[in-house]
Amino acid sequence: MRYDSITDAIGNTPLVRIDPAVHGLRNIDLYAKLELLNPFGSVKDRAAWNMARPHLSAAAEGSGQVVELSSGNTAKALAVLAGMHGLTFKSVTNRMRIPEIKDLLLLLGAEIEELPGQSECLDPTATDDPLTLFHRTLSEPDSTYLHTDQYFNPRNTEAHFTGTGPEIVKDLDGRAPNWFIACVGTAGSSTGVARALREHDPAVRVAGLVAAKSDFIPGIRTIDEAHEVGLFDPGTYDSIETVSADEAIEGMLTLNRRCGILAGPTGGAAYFGAVRQLRAVDEELAGEGSSDRQSAVFIVCDRVESYLSYVRQRRPDLFGRPRRRNSPADLSDAEIRTAPAIGVTDAQAWIATGEPLVVDLRSPYAYAALHIDGSVNIVEELFEELLHGGLPFSRNRPVLLACPVGEKSARYAALLTRMGHPDVRSLTGGIIAWRDAGAPLVRD
Amino acid sequence: MGGQPLYLEPRLEPRLRSLLDAPALLHTLTDALGSPLNMVVPDQLADNLQQFRSVYGTHHLSGQVYFAHKANRSSALLRRLAATDAGVDVASLAELQHALGAGLTPDRIAATGPKNPEFLWLAARTSVTVSLDTRGELEQLATLVRKHALPRVRILLRLSGFEASGVRVLSRRSRFGTAVGESGPLLEDVERHADVVDLVGVAYHLDTTSLTEKATALEGCLRVLEECRSRGLRPRAVDIGGGFGVNYLAHGGQWEQYTTGLTEAVLGSRPPLTYGGHGYGLRNEAGTLRGTLGLYPAHRPVAGARYLDELLSHPAASLGGRPLAALLLEHLYDLHTEPGRALLDQCGLTLTKVLEVRGQESGGPLLVRLAAKADDVALEEHGVLMDPVVVPRHPPGTGADVGAGPDAGAEPVAVHLFGSLCLESDLITRRTVFLPRRPEPGDLLAFANTAGYCMDFHATRAQHQPSARKVAAWQEGDTWRWCLDDQYWPTTPVGGAQ
Numbered sequence: 058m059r060y061d062s063i064t065d066a067i068g069n070t071p072l073v074r075i076d077p078a079v080h081g082l083r084n085i086d087l088y089a090k091l092e093l094l095n096p097f098g099s100v101k102d103r104a105a106w107n108m109a110r111p112h113l114s115a116a117a118e119g120s121g122q123v124v125e126l127s128s129g130n131t132a133k134a135l136a137v138l139a140g141m142h143g144l145t146f147k148s149v150t151n152r153m154r155i156p157e158i159k160d161l162l163l164l165l166g167a168e169i170e171e172l173p174g175q176s177e178c179l180d181p182t183a184t185d186d187p188l189t190l191f192h193r194t195l196s197e198p199d200s201t202y203l204h205t206d207q208y209f210n211p212r213n214t215e216a217h218f219t220g221t222g223p224e225i226v227k228d229l230d231g232r233a234p235n236w237f238i239a240c241v242g243t244a245g246s247s248t249g250v251a252r253a254l255r256e257h258d259p260a261v262r263v264a265g266l267v268a269a270k271s272d273f274i275p276g277i278r279t280i281d282e283a284h285e286v287g288l289f290d291p292g293t294y295d296s297i298e299t300v301s302a303d304e305a306i307e308g309m310l311t312l313n314r315r316c317g318i319l320a321g322p323t324g325g326a327a328y329f330g331a332v333r334q335l336r337a338v339d340e341e342l343a344g345e346g347s348s349d350r351q352s353a354v355f356i357v358c359d360r361v362e363s364y365l366s367y368v369r370q371r372r373p374d375l376f377g378r379p380r381r382r383n384s385p386a387d388l389s390d391a392e393i394r395t396a397p398a399i400g401v402t403d404a405q406a407w408i409a410t411g412e413p414l415v416v417d418l419r420s421p422y423a424y425a426a427l428h429i430d431g432s433v434n435i436v437e438e439l440f441e442e443l444l445h446g447g448l449p450f451s452r453n454r455p456v457l458l459a460c461p462v463g464e465k466s467a468r469y470a471a472l473l474t475r476m477g478h479p480d481v482r483s484l485t486g487g488i489i490a491w492r493d494a495g496a497p498l499v500r501d
Numbered sequence: 502m503g504g505q506p507l508y509l510e511p512r513l514e515p516r517l518r519s520l521l522d523a524p525a526l527l528h529t530l531t532d533a534l535g536s537p538l539n540m541v542v543p544d545q546l547a548d549n550l551q552q553f554r555s556v557y558g559t560h561h562l563s564g565q566v567y568f569a570h571k572a573n574r575s576s577a578l579l580r581r582l583a584a585t586d587a588g589v590d591v592a593s594l595a596e597l598q599h600a601l602g603a604g605l606t607p608d609r610i611a612a613t614g615p616k617n618p619e620f621l622w623l624a625a626r627t628s629v630t631v632s633l634d635t636r637g638e639l640e641q642l643a644t645l646v647r648k649h650a651l652p653r654v655r656i657l658l659r660l661s662g663f664e665a666s667g668v669r670v671l672s673r674r675s676r677f678g679t680a681v682g683e684s685g686p687l688l689e690d691v692e693r694h695a696d697v698v699d700l701v702g703v704a705y706h707l708d709t710t711s712l713t714e715k716a717t718a719l720e721g722c723l724r725v726l727e728e729c730r731s732r733g734l735r736p737r738a739v740d741i742g743g744g745f746g747v748n749y750l751a752h753g754g755q756w757e758q759y760t761t762g763l764t765e766a767v768l769g770s771r772p773p774l775t776y777g778g779h780g781y782g783l784r785n786e787a788g789t790l791r792g793t794l795g796l797y798p799a800h801r802p803v804a805g806a807r808y809l810d811e812l813l814s815h816p817a818a819s820l821g822g823r824p825l826a827a828l829l830l831e832h833l834y835d836l837h838t839e840p841g842r843a844l845l846d847q848c849g850l851t852l853t854k855v856l857e858v859r860g861q862e863s864g865g866p867l868l869v870r871l872a873a874k875a876d877d878v879a880l881e882e883h884g885v886l887m888d889p890v891v892v893p894r895h896p897p898g899t900g901a902d903v904g905a906g907p908d909a910g911a912e913p914v915a916v917h918l919f920g921s922l923c924l925e926s927d928l929i930t931r932r933t934v935f936l937p938r939r940p941e942p943g944d945l946l947a948f949a950n951t952a953g954y955c956m957d958f959h960a961t962r963a964q965h966q967p968s969a970r971k972v973a974a975w976q977e978g979d980t981w982r983w984c985l986d987d988q989y990w991p992t993t994p995v996g997g998a999q
Contacts, residue, residue, distance in 0.1 A: 159668060169668040169669065170668075171668055171713075173714060174709040174711020174713075174714055175709065175798065176708050176709060176710075177743075177744040177842075178744075178883065178954070270757045270761065280761065281760065281790075284789065284790040287789050289789075290788075420823050422821065422828070423831030423833075424831075426730055427833065461827075461831050464561065489830075
């Protein structure tokens with residue numbers, strides 16, 4: 058495959074059959090449309106390119122800016138497309154809750170404006186919410202913005218009506234699947250694909266998936282939020298079901314670990330919702346003893362890599378690592394309580410005569426602001442890491458450990474003692490006690 | 502009535518629940534003192550303070566919790582507060598006088614907000630800490646101190662307009678505080694006036710429910726404090742204001758059902774849920790939902806002390822990713838907070854008497870007229886949606902099981918609650934309220950948890966209608982005791998109301 062431009066690589070994604078041993082459906086073939094294999098990483102590449110393409114060259118002449126209300130994948134694709142055409146890109150959103158995506162967008166040169174949180178003391182007469190102000194700026198007469206408007210732009214839906222949908226039919230040897238299961242975000246892909254499939258076979262049943270209201274699944278709206286989308290038409294869907302974040306992650310793990318499909322949580326939600334929906338259908342088919350097989354397609358919207366922090370927050374168990382040697386977590390309360398310690402006055406005398414190595418465990422910013430003269434700064438996380446490998450300084454050199462209130466230093470004094478250091482002490486009450494006693498702190 | 506009743510049951514902690522379980526007392530009080538009647542429960546304030554203190558403890562932080570006085574005018578609450586170790590932040594001359602008179606010593610008072618010369622003078626005279634909004638205010642204070650030979654004043658600088666690195670956060674404009682970008686000239690002024698002012702630290706107050714915006718501001722403050730230190734100043738505190746929120750509702754599920762119901766009603770797919778089809782900021786444009794829901798997020802799992810805990814645990818992205826609390830601690834800064842609403846959580850309720858219950862010819866919701874004005878129960882004004890609790894005049898059966906569940910045989914009803922003003926707009930709520938039973942004239946409707954901003958903040962004497970009187974109540978063993986708000990002192994509960 059040889060292309061002249063990366064944009065030529067958008068679309069024509071594979072349709073991969075999920076192993077029946079994984080999903081357990083006996084009479085239905087389940088296929089995943091792998092939109093994660095688009096060049097910028099998601100199903101949104103299609104819509105972004107279709108919406109922006111007609112206007113890019115004109116915008117480039119006027120040194121304009123592409124703007125979109127997007128929390129992720131559309132922004133990513135538009136940022137790349139804008140950059141390729143010498144334009145800048147700005148995303149305005151209050152839904153960007155995935156730090157990796159935010160960083161990636163900044164890396165791609167995007168400007169991100171976040172909408173503020175809700176007011177704590179509401180002003181019921183206020184009419185200008187920040188989103189209204191944003192739209193007003195866009196519609197000013199001399200505005201040079203290219204607003205792709207994904208929630209209302211028919212070219213979003215069209216990209217899937219002319220691309221994604223027909224590709225599915227082609228890969229199923231010219232037949233539409235019996236079932237299409239789609240997560241509702243901008244509603245562009247579900248609406249466009251549904252229309253293409255139904256044009257081929259009006260009997261196609263379309264199941265929409267939304268996020269449970271108290272949950273957050275990136276790329277999926279809750280049912281209330283779906284109503285805010287201009288492209289959303291409840292009539293498109295034969296059913297609308299909710300998926301929880303836990304279920305989305307469960308589905309994602311199955312795709313990741315058992316199918317070799319590195320889908321993100323949205324794809325996981327689609328898989329989970331699809332299997333849940335189809336299980337009942339499958340049993341009916343088995344009961345009828347019908348020999349006809351049915352087929353179903355769901356969309357894998359994007360990749361897992363961007364959602365590690367999202368998953369870590371909800372399922373820390375998935376990131377469990379083996380316990381390490383010399384960890385402060387191994388200490389007993391008694392060991393910490395009886396850790397060698399020294400008060401401020403004695404510590405001052407000791408520093409003057411015994412020349413202990415004074416280790417300040419606080420962050421470099423705090424250390425730079427004020428510290429005990431002559432101390433070295435090894436921030437706690439780093440210190441813990443060092444200790445996994447063994448004692449980081451000689452047994453012959455006495456050590457005084459200091460932290461803000463003497464709690465963390467006590468743990469490390471206990472740990473170093475256990476590791477065989479003969480003369481390590483924790484500064485009782487920490488740097489705060491040192492300050493409160495009027496002992497000198499310097500910034501040098 | 503349009504499908505299942507959509508309840509929004511208030512969250513009732515044991516004290517308020519116990520008070521609502523004493524209907525005889527509530528009826529006696531309203532019979533004697535009139536409707537509406539505000540009740541405050543001072544002991545709850547002390548308990549709430551402890552929750553904030555324990556968050557400070559978890560993070561090893563020292564510093565003061567200042568109660569934001571403007572949230573309630575009660576003397577009883579203030580005097581109860583004086584008997585704890587908390588502080589109070591005052592925003593007017595009269596509030597300052599009130600605080601001093603309630604027994605709060607100047608070292609426990611902070612003066613904030615817009616200030617007139619009398620307020621500034623009394624603050625400086627009594628050596629309370631002054632939070633300054635602008636360079637102009639600093640100038641005014643310095644002049645005042647010199648002219649009247651007052652003692653050196655401890656000051657905080659209130660900052661605003663914090664910028665996050667990498668991502669620009671759009672903010673509502675604030676009239677308060679000096680933009681961080683202007684902190685240079687402000688600090689030069691502080692140095693110039695070093696003989697009359699003593700810089701304690703910096704402050705911010707952001708009117709937002711967003712944790713990340715507050716975290717950004719706190720990081721910004723740490724940077725300005727570092728700038729102070731490099732100039733040789735000796736700041737030792739950050740005041741992060743309040744806005745930690747209150748969870749008003751007992752069940753998150755009810756809140757979700759209600760807001761979804763409201764969305765559907767606005768889109769026309771279910772009957773209206775409000776008087777006159779009001780959408781609380783939402784509107785239907787060709788089948789698509791537009792606008793912003795102008796409601797307080799009444800069910801908030803993370804509010805009050807827990808919100809503070811989350812904020813302090815939030816990683817400081819621009820300062821190495823350590824939690825904000827760790828940074829404050831390591832930099833040896835005290836943390837000051839100014840919770841108003843959150844400190845008054847579960848501290849009071851408003852009682853209103855039912856005057857009239859009228860059916861409509863169209864068979865719509867019952868019209869219920871209360872002996873109170875909309876300003877007396879300002880829940881609606883603050884966008885807080887919460888059902889009142891019916892306290893029947895004649896409890897069914899023998900027991901008085903108010904608030905303990907629907908009575909046998911009682912049918913749920915939909916009602917619209919009106920006030921006693923001769924104005925079409927005097928609606929206690931704009932929404933259709935569902936009650937587990939039909940109220941009767943003489944019954945009380947108790948609005949729970951109104952002590953923070955929703956009790957006397959908006960009350961007026963329009964049309965010569967009385968505004969609510971206020972009583973303080975406390976428990977002695979199993980018995981509720983009470984006195985007029987003004988009669989309450991921390992010594993009262995011990996000796997009993999005289």
